[in-house]
Amino acid sequence: MIAFGGSILDVLSSNSTYSSTMRFAATLVFAATGEWIAERAGTMNISLEAMILTAAFTSALGSDLTGNVWVALLFGLAGGFLVSLIQGVMSHRFGANQFVVGLTLNVLAVGLTAFIAAEVNPVVKRAGTVRIPLLARIPLVGEALFAQAWILYFLYPLIPFAWWAVYRTRWGLDLRCAGENPQAADVSGIDVNKRRRQAVYACGLCAGLAGTYLTIGQVGSFGADGVSGRGFIALAAVIFGGWVLKGAVGGAVVFGFFLAFGSVFQALGYEANPQVLGALPYVMAIATMILFARRGRQPAALGRPFVRGLT
Amino acid sequence: MRSPGSWGLTLSTAAPLLVVAAGTIVAAKAGLSNIGQEGQLLLGCAAAAFIGTRADVPAPLVITLSFLGAMVLSGLWAGLAALMKFTRKVPEVMSTLLLGFVAAQITTFGLTKKWLLLATKNTSRVNNGQQLPDRAKMPTFTLFGNQVSWGVIIALVVTVVISFVLGRTTIGFRLRMLGLNARTARRAGVSAAVVGGGALIASGAAAGLAGGLWMTGGSAGDRFTSNVSSNIGWQGLLVALLARDRASLAIPMAFVFAALRTGSSFLAATGVDRRITDVVQAMLVLALLVPPAIAAVQRRRRGTEGAS
Numbered sequence: 001m002i003a004f005g006g007s008i009l010d011v012l013s014s015n016s017t018y019s020s021t022m023r024f025a026a027t028l029v030f031a032a033t034g035e036w037i038a039e040r041a042g043t044m045n046i047s048l049e050a051m052i053l054t055a056a057f058t059s060a061l062g063s064d065l066t067g068n069v070w071v072a073l074l075f076g077l078a079g080g081f082l083v084s085l086i087q088g089v090m091s092h093r094f095g096a097n098q099f100v101v102g103l104t105l106n107v108l109a110v111g112l113t114a115f116i117a118a119e120v121n122p123v124v125k126r127a128g129t130v131r132i133p134l135l136a137r138i139p140l141v142g143e144a145l146f147a148q149a150w151i152l153y154f155l156y157p158l159i160p161f162a163w164w165a166v167y168r169t170r171w172g173l174d175l176r177c178a179g180e181n182p183q184a185a186d187v188s189g190i191d192v193n194k195r196r197r198q199a200v201y202a203c204g205l206c207a208g209l210a211g212t213y214l215t216i217g218q219v220g221s222f223g224a225d226g227v228s229g230r231g232f233i234a235l236a237a238v239i240f241g242g243w244v245l246k247g248a249v250g251g252a253v254v255f256g257f258f259l260a261f262g263s264v265f266q267a268l269g270y271e272a273n274p275q276v277l278g279a280l281p282y283v284m285a286i287a288t289m290i291l292f293a294r295r296g297r298q299p300a301a302l303g304r305p306f307v308r309g310l311t
Numbered sequence: 312m313r314s315p316g317s318w319g320l321t322l323s324t325a326a327p328l329l330v331v332a333a334g335t336i337v338a339a340k341a342g343l344s345n346i347g348q349e350g351q352l353l354l355g356c357a358a359a360a361f362i363g364t365r366a367d368v369p370a371p372l373v374i375t376l377s378f379l380g381a382m383v384l385s386g387l388w389a390g391l392a393a394l395m396k397f398t399r400k401v402p403e404v405m406s407t408l409l410l411g412f413v414a415a416q417i418t419t420f421g422l423t424k425k426w427l428l429l430a431t432k433n434t435s436r437v438n439n440g441q442q443l444p445d446r447a448k449m450p451t452f453t454l455f456g457n458q459v460s461w462g463v464i465i466a467l468v469v470t471v472v473i474s475f476v477l478g479r480t481t482i483g484f485r486l487r488m489l490g491l492n493a494r495t496a497r498r499a500g501v502s503a504a505v506v507g508g509g510a511l512i513a514s515g516a517a518a519g520l521a522g523g524l525w526m527t528g529g530s531a532g533d534r535f536t537s538n539v540s541s542n543i544g545w546q547g548l549l550v551a552l553l554a555r556d557r558a559s560l561a562i563p564m565a566f567v568f569a570a571l572r573t574g575s576s577f578l579a580a581t582g583v584d585r586r587i588t589d590v591v592q593a594m595l596v597l598a599l600l601v602p603p604a605i606a607a608v609q610r611r612r613r614g615t616e617g618a619s
Binding site: 044046049086090094095096099100101103105107108110111112114115118155228229232233234235239273275276278279282284285286289290291293294 | 318344346395399400401402404405406408410412417420423443495535545548549552586587588589590592593594596597600601604605607608
């Protein structure tokens with residue numbers, strides 16, 4: 001037990017822990033930010049996984065076609081947006097069940113990306129690491145936050161921007177109203193389903209960044225099982241955060257730590273059962289939901305479709 | 312043994328798909344979304360393989376025991392999600408799915424230990440399970456020159472029973488009431504935790520039974536491997552979505568999906584990747600979502616024109 005405690009201390013005091021946590025967390029933070037916007041508008045967007053996977057694939061495709069990282073980024077954004085377009089239109093224009101659409105999109109994305117990737121076999125050019133002078137020299141977290149692949153730095157403007165858009169603009173007020181009390185929103189002249197669609201599109205773009213970062217920034221290749229449930233872990237982070245942005249981001253970083261834990265633990269020379277390490281992020285996601293799912297107050301109309309005239 | 316023939320193969324693959332779908336329908340009617348069938352089915356396969364290779368009893372008993380074991384294990388696994396849902400309000404959509412990832416790690420762990428699933432003489436580089444003895448395999452009957460697994464009959468019986476229980480019994484009525492209007496159900500004295508939790512456990516047990524059918528049916532090979540479930544759980548879920556939660560419709564849909572699945576193995580011989588099955592099946596579900604949706608939009612448009 002003492003040895004175990006010592007190993008945890010070792011992990012916590014190692015610089016590489018923080019860098020690796022941030023690398024794993026970035027995908028989750030991008031995705032959780034987007035999912036938070038969608039959920040505040042009332043959509044339980046389980047196609048998040050499909051959005052990340054599609055973006056991871058399309059950005060790999062963009063990189064393969066041109067070798068340009070910016071093009072890859074555009075491709076990734078387009079991939080995430082495309083899935084969100086299907087999800088948004090199907091569930092908030094055509095009134096199809098949002099879970100059914102989300103699930104189907106997940107299966108579709110897994111099949112389609114694996115199928116095309118097997119044919120094309122995209123070669124990915126990674127985004128370069130950019131060190132920000134001075135800030136990167138902060139002990140422990142400096143390297144982690146300010147010496148990463150540059151796509152990660154989109155996080156820093158994105159999070160405050162998302163907060164500002166949802167809490168400080170008219171659009172954001174409408175959007176939160178669509179998630180809390182769609183009937184009242186409708187009566188006061190807000191097009192509820194339009195706001196919800198827009199929130200899903202915003203989520204698609206954030207997931208696009210998540211997928212692009214995963215392929216271009218972190219892994220450097222596209223693997224069909226590379227996403228392996230990250231979208232769902234990001235969903236859990238939103239619940240963990242009690243539907244508040246800082247909570248969702250914090251949750252995503254915590255889960256990022258557990259995703260990174262296995263590799264860091266082994267890199268420091270410790271032995272552990274690989275299956276236990278593999279299951280750790282999912283077990284922790286479940287455990288945190290058990291502890292915190294009741295703490296936050298979820299948007300009152302979360303997951304409920306809005307049809308005018310029905311209560 | 313002669314080859315089962317393509318119809319036999321399709322029917323034998325349809326059986327687990329149908330059972331997964333029937334279980335999904337039970338949960339869906341109670342207003343719960345179980346989406347962890349893939350993991351539950353994998354655990355069912357593991358339990359069936361474990362019991363099938365261990366139990367030293369006559370043939371019918373081995374299969375019965377392995378199915379029971381599979382149902383109990385997967386039912387308990389779904390029961391964890393039910394417990395979290397009704398004591399701690401953890402959304403079952405999240406918990407069932409995340410538990411699936413944990414289940415995959417557990418079975419992988421089982422494949423590293425000889426006292427669990429690993430073959431006593433493993434010659435392959437990857438860890439494979441112990442070969443199932445003949446007595447643990449589902450017998451077949453001959454239908455128009457095709458070898459059809461008895462699992463098909465089991466699947467049909469399960470589906471009919473589920474359909475009957477949901478539609479014609481008090482417990483089914485309570486379950487549907489819970490799904491249609493939870494508030495009314497509570498006023499009428501239906502316990503969401505008992506009925507809803509029971510529905511979730513039943514859907515997990517069905518996925519486990521499907522795992523047993525898949526493991527012993529022959530199409531999955533004769534031993535447990537870490538990817539033995541190969542999307543049967545997901546595809547069964549799609550069958551339920553496609554059938555719009557009607558058990559009677561799930562029967563032909565399961566057959567169509569099984570045909571697509573077995574067809575893709577033949578396609579693979581011509582160089583088309585077999586993952587195209589997932590794509591076609593998902594497209595099918597999306598495509599069938601569109602017409603009623605468009606009809607609804609048109610109705611709404613007409614409605615507003617009439618009003619103005």
